[in-house]
Amino acid sequence: DAMVIQNPRYQVTQFGKPVTLSCSQTLNHNVMYWYQQKSSQAPKLLFHYYDKDFNNEADTPDNFQSRRPNTSFCFLDIRSPGLGDAAMYLCATSGSSTDTQYFGPGTRLTVL
Amino acid sequence: AQTVTQSQPEMSVQEAETVTLSCTYDTSESDYYLFWYKQPPSRQMILVIRQEAYKQQNATENRFSVNFQKAAKSFSLKISDSQLGDAAMYFCALQGAQKLVFGQGTRLTINP
Numbered sequence: 001d002a003m004v005i006q007n008p009r010y011q012v013t014q015f016g017k018p019v020t021l022s023c024s025q026t027l028n029h030n031v032m033y034w035y036q037q038k039s040s041q042a043p044k045l046l047f048h049y050y051d052k053d054f055n056n057e058a059d060t061p062d063n064f065q066s067r068r069p070n071t072s073f074c075f076l077d078i079r080s081p082g083l084g085d086a087a088m089y090l091c092a093t094s095g096s097s098t099d100t101q102y103f104g105p106g107t108r109l110t111v112l
Numbered sequence: 113a114q115t116v117t118q119s120q121p122e123m124s125v126q127e128a129e130t131v132t133l134s135c136t137y138d139t140s141e142s143d144y145y146l147f148w149y150k151q152p153p154s155r156q157m158i159l160v161i162r163q164e165a166y167k168q169q170n171a172t173e174n175r176f177s178v179n180f181q182k183a184a185k186s187f188s189l190k191i192s193d194s195q196l197g198d199a200a201m202y203f204c205a206l207q208g209a210q211k212l213v214f215g216q217g218t219r220l221t222i223n224p
Contacts, residue, residue, distance in 0.1 A: 007131040088155055103158070
């Protein structure tokens, strides 16, 4: 089945230790998104790629970076995680910027 | 700016009964899409239903239907014959030209 896959599902890192979260998709969608979701809150868009074009939200901290080496994969890099970065990170994809977004299962990040 | 408001932080319903979740929104765009997403405790965001703003007919997916009132900017979700598996956080969302904007969510509890 076509889907959005996120690895790992659970990630534990230490304060200040860089961490990378990964997302892959078999939907062949042009657009890939990264959201941060804290407990009992709505997802917050961090950035998205339309094909190779990177679009950063204005309030996304510089600590967060992303890479999209090809259509199928997108990575979220957190350069120096702080305690406030502990959250669920959701990846989503869509065919175009106005199409339905399909979400992966998320990666829960814990920062010690 | 686009906004989505869900005024019911929590709702509960008896199994097999019907429940309606409310959502209002604001946008200056003429073309947009509205969604209801479900996020169960497993945390994967699952699409429940989608409505194109240019369509007057209310979308329906099995036990899920919407009441889309464009002039009032209202988009409520009705769940008929509620099942235990419907227990989740429900997010109303608006997709404009670029961004998917979420409401704050309604936590739905199903009482057996």
